[in-house]
Amino acid sequence: MSQNTSLLTDHYELTMVSAALRQPIAHRPCVFEVFARRLPDGRRYGVVAGTGRVLEALADFRFGPEEIALVERFLDADTVGWLRDYHFTGDVDGYREGELYFPGSPILTVRGSFVDAVVLETVILSIMNHDSAIASAAARMVSAAGTRPIIEMGSRRTHERAAVASSRAAYIAGLAATSNLEAARSYGVPSAGTAAHAFTLAFTGDAGPDEKAAFAAQIEALGVGTTLLVDTYDITQGVFNAIEVAGPELGAVRIDSGDLGVLARQVRDQLDGLGATGTKIVVSGDLDEYAIASLRAEPVDTYGVGTSLVTGSGAPTAGMVYKLVEVDGRPVAKRASHKESRGGAKEAVRVSRASGTITEEVVFRAGGSPGVDGSDGEQVRKLQIPLVRGGDVVDGLPGLADAREHLAAALVSLPWEGLGLSHGDPAVPTRYVV
Amino acid sequence: MSQNTSLLTDHYELTMVSAALRQPIAHRPCVFEVFARRLPDGRRYGVVAGTGRVLEALADFRFGPEEIALVERFLDADTVGWLRDYHFTGDVDGYREGELYFPGSPILTVRGSFVDAVVLETVILSIMNHDSAIASAAARMVSAAGTRPIIEMGSRRTHERAAVASSRAAYIAGLAATSNLEAARSYGVPSAGTAAHAFTLAFTGDAGPDEKAAFAAQIEALGVGTTLLVDTYDITQGVFNAIEVAGPELGAVRIDSGDLGVLARQVRDQLDGLGATGTKIVVSGDLDEYAIASLRAEPVDTYGVGTSLVTGSGAPTAGMVYKLVEVDGRPVAKRASHKESRGGAKEAVRVSRASGTITEEVVFRAGGSPGVDGSDGEQVRKLQIPLVRGGDVVDGLPGLADAREHLAAALVSLPWEGLGLSHGDPAVPTRYVV
Numbered sequence: 001m002s003q004n005t006s007l008l009t010d011h012y013e014l015t016m017v018s019a020a021l022r023q024p025i026a027h028r029p030c031v032f033e034v035f036a037r038r039l040p041d042g043r044r045y046g047v048v049a050g051t052g053r054v055l056e057a058l059a060d061f062r063f064g065p066e067e068i069a070l071v072e073r074f075l076d077a078d079t080v081g082w083l084r085d086y087h088f089t090g091d092v093d094g095y096r097e098g099e100l101y102f103p104g105s106p107i108l109t110v111r112g113s114f115v116d117a118v119v120l121e122t123v124i125l126s127i128m129n130h131d132s133a134i135a136s137a138a139a140r141m142v143s144a145a146g147t148r149p150i151i152e153m154g155s156r157r158t159h160e161r162a163a164v165a166s167s168r169a170a171y172i173a174g175l176a177a178t179s180n181l182e183a184a185r186s187y188g189v190p191s192a193g194t195a196a197h198a199f200t201l202a203f204t205g206d207a208g209p210d211e212k213a214a215f216a217a218q219i220e221a222l223g224v225g226t227t228l229l230v231d232t233y234d235i236t237q238g239v240f241n242a243i244e245v246a247g248p249e250l251g252a253v254r255i256d257s258g259d260l261g262v263l264a265r266q267v268r269d270q271l272d273g274l275g276a277t278g279t280k281i282v283v284s285g286d287l288d289e290y291a292i293a294s295l296r297a298e299p300v301d302t303y304g305v306g307t308s309l310v311t312g313s314g315a316p317t318a319g320m321v322y323k324l325v326e327v328d329g330r331p332v333a334k335r336a337s338h339k340e341s342r343g344g345a346k347e348a349v350r351v352s353r354a355s356g357t358i359t360e361e362v363v364f365r366a367g368g369s370p371g372v373d374g375s376d377g378e379q380v381r382k383l384q385i386p387l388v389r390g391g392d393v394v395d396g397l398p399g400l401a402d403a404r405e406h407l408a409a410a411l412v413s414l415p416w417e418g419l420g421l422s423h424g425d426p427a428v429p430t431r432y433v434v
Numbered sequence: 435m436s437q438n439t440s441l442l443t444d445h446y447e448l449t450m451v452s453a454a455l456r457q458p459i460a461h462r463p464c465v466f467e468v469f470a471r472r473l474p475d476g477r478r479y480g481v482v483a484g485t486g487r488v489l490e491a492l493a494d495f496r497f498g499p500e501e502i503a504l505v506e507r508f509l510d511a512d513t514v515g516w517l518r519d520y521h522f523t524g525d526v527d528g529y530r531e532g533e534l535y536f537p538g539s540p541i542l543t544v545r546g547s548f549v550d551a552v553v554l555e556t557v558i559l560s561i562m563n564h565d566s567a568i569a570s571a572a573a574r575m576v577s578a579a580g581t582r583p584i585i586e587m588g589s590r591r592t593h594e595r596a597a598v599a600s601s602r603a604a605y606i607a608g609l610a611a612t613s614n615l616e617a618a619r620s621y622g623v624p625s626a627g628t629a630a631h632a633f634t635l636a637f638t639g640d641a642g643p644d645e646k647a648a649f650a651a652q653i654e655a656l657g658v659g660t661t662l663l664v665d666t667y668d669i670t671q672g673v674f675n676a677i678e679v680a681g682p683e684l685g686a687v688r689i690d691s692g693d694l695g696v697l698a699r700q701v702r703d704q705l706d707g708l709g710a711t712g713t714k715i716v717v718s719g720d721l722d723e724y725a726i727a728s729l730r731a732e733p734v735d736t737y738g739v740g741t742s743l744v745t746g747s748g749a750p751t752a753g754m755v756y757k758l759v760e761v762d763g764r765p766v767a768k769r770a771s772h773k774e775s776r777g778g779a780k781e782a783v784r785v786s787r788a789s790g791t792i793t794e795e796v797v798f799r800a801g802g803s804p805g806v807d808g809s810d811g812e813q814v815r816k817l818q819i820p821l822v823r824g825g826d827v828v829d830g831l832p833g834l835a836d837a838r839e840h841l842a843a844a845l846v847s848l849p850w851e852g853l854g855l856s857h858g859d860p861a862v863p864t865r866y867v868v
Contacts, residue, residue, distance in 0.1 A: 005594070007615040007616040007618075007619055008589070008594040008595070008597065008598070008614075008615075008616050009589075009614075009615055009616075010587065010589055010590070010613035010614065010615070010627055011612075011613050011614075011615055011618075011625040011626055011627030012613060012627030012628055012629055012630060013627075013630075014615070015627055015628055015629065015655070015656055016629050016630065016632070016633045018655045018656070019629065019633065019651050019652045019654070019655035019656060020633065020636065020651070022651065022654060022655060023637075023647075023651045025636045025637055025651075028636070030636065032632070057594070066619070067619075070615060070618060070619040071615070074625075076655070114632075114636045118630075118632055118633075121590070121630075121632075122589050122590050122613075123594055125590035125591070126589055126590055126591075126592060126593060126594035126597055127593075127594055129590060129591055129592070130592060130593040130594075130596070153444065155442070155443075155444055155556050155560055156444070156555070156556050156559035156560055156563065156756075157559070157560075157563055157751040157753075158560060158563070158564055158593075158596070158750075158751060159560060159561075159564040159592075159593055159595065159596035159599055160439070160442040160491070160557055160560035160561055160564075161442070161593065161595035161596065162564070162592070162593035162595065162596045163442065163560055164442070165593055178445075179444035179445050179446065179556075180442075180443075180444065180445075181441040181442075181443055181444070181445055181448070181504060181505070182441040182442055182443075184441075184445075184504060185441055185500070185501075185504040191445040191508070192445055193444055193445030193446030193447075193449055194446055194449055195446055195449065195450050195453065196446060196447075196450065196552075196555075197757075197758070197768050198450070198466070198548075198552055198555075198757070198758035199450045199453065199454065199552075201758045201761065201766040201767070201768065202454065202459045202462070202464065202548045202758060202761055202766075203457075203459055204761050204764055204766045205762075209766075213457075217453050217454070217456065217457045217459075218453045220453070220456060221449070221452045221453035221456060221510070222449055222452070222453060231768075232768050232769070233768075233769050234769075307751060307753070310751075311750040311751055312750075316592075316745040316746075316750045317591040317592060317741060317744075317745055319591075319741070322590075323631075323632070324631075324632035324635045324636060327635065327636055327638050328639075330638055332635040332636075332638045332643070333635070334631050334635065334665075334666050334667075335666070335667050335668075
């Protein structure tokens, strides 16, 4: 697989270039905007993620010999020549990663000529729609877990490269660690893991299963601070075996099946009775934000989440669109249906009370005024930051750790009902001043 | 991004290797099996896809200097040395791509030493779970569309690399083409596309929008056989403009919003009235298998599907697992919960009536007998084929076109209720002879 991103695009982006290049419109200054018409069903907020990956993808969006060989099959020579020389030279502004967003938020604004900017649509949307969907679901899980850490372990339930991006997005949302090693390598996400049922099952010999031998082998390699998986055969016996082999200094036990609440209580009692009062309990197995919340009163120390996280917990895509909103300074918008868009390049501010609780998002014409200036004691924060200037990524952009901190602070600023898991309206209204 | 796949794995796969390498179990012959405990909610069948990509990933599953630098952070020197030399030397058998599967079907069987086979778990499951989920959803859409072609255009709604795999899986399922250019390059899937609303909007000048100029520009570049998108402003005017500019030989018009059934009828009447009786109608916009079916009686020629396809239409992962089922010839299985597995390496046959309609899937111990031999007039077909021998991919495996043909034939063999879109039980029962 090539690192090149220029074919991670739709056929029609390039046929549009072909048709446009013969016309005066090709090089007119245009503004495209990424936004979501709505949040997924009942969600109160969305979390922006993927922006950092978009900037990486932009740098690799070049048509080399392999890419040219493909596009030559259906494009004229002039268009192929233009693609051969293509690199983005425009500007991008956008919400930072870890920023909350709401319906209509101008999450990314791309300025360039029509042909320069239109070809980026597909790859930008793929990244933003995937990563934001995962981060948005993950943030709800983090809220539900409170101070208890969550480990992301969903790689096996999603495309092998989407798994890496999911780990990254989950880390922005506040998960503690990932099982995914490529996410550790590419993005420095802390990785974690100990053993699966297969490891215990492998210690089956002439005399049948030997769970204690498996536990002893794991401790020999990983130390007594490891997490032993106790539900391969019988959980009560498993906990007993774990402490017998490891002693009361065992780091943790993991339960991956059954009624996790009931089992956590039983296992906590059993561990305490065996003197292993410091041994933690990790639970996993089809957990989503609702299951995490339902375990709040139980003696659970750490959650492992998989499927629900990497599939966006019912909302696997953020539904963002990339719309042409301005041509040569003129607002433009589709008008034929319910899918109307508001024309014109836009900026946004978020307004908070002095207490820090946000009250609304105001979307206004770029270069104009939001009509709120803090003179009534409210705080007004500009939401877009410069990301690309003249095709070059701006220096000193916030990194992954910044995004994680930014989101943690942003979630605290939501009105209290905005953190609820129940379905409802967006946590704050979006007001248009355009 | 590297082509290397060895870090597309979970941390615990490698800590298990570390713990196992110190024990006699490390090099015992083991059998791991990929299967789905159940189909997604209410689905009647699943479609196997991803096997070809698994075989590619296997060849690239090597620990080079970059991968070693990462695993050295948490693994002992012996394990790191073992990984440095690792390449899979075992055997793999499995269902071919495009094969139907049901709960318990032994979709992939991996034979090797414990450590050789356990490290492949995550990447195999990522690929099979993603690609099979997409193919399974896509096959339902193809059934619903009958003889009308469907174009896959969902890249923007999923991770940028998952998009490529989705196009590939959709092609196996019978979709006619994809918008995704990397799928065209990597897998030879036919690509298609013409223009988006942005193209029409770009032709906005001092005198306002100019849809006719946009249509004329598109026809100049792509010819009169192209598809014009007619719903940017007013659909009736859009169709009128399209035929005025293109003449009655226009290839097609596309409608991307609104009540597609009503609009298709109106547009058909309008086109016919304008003499454009051969101009086709393409519809797109949030179509899933149910929406496709609801348009059966309408004058639609081609469907475009996006979000619902790349997200598995409500089932974004196939939920397959990779379980250790045999150690040194002994069946093993987890026993502590509802997540029980059947131990022992297994094979499967599919039994059909003389008419070709399948009646059951029989899963039996590998090397044993399914207990049906065709002597009662039934047809009995073995479902697993050899894929890898001694670490090398078997020569002459079926390709993508074969998988597509195989599935088309397999769908015809389902009992009639199995092709229904409504929720229900698997189309045929799985019988265990173990």
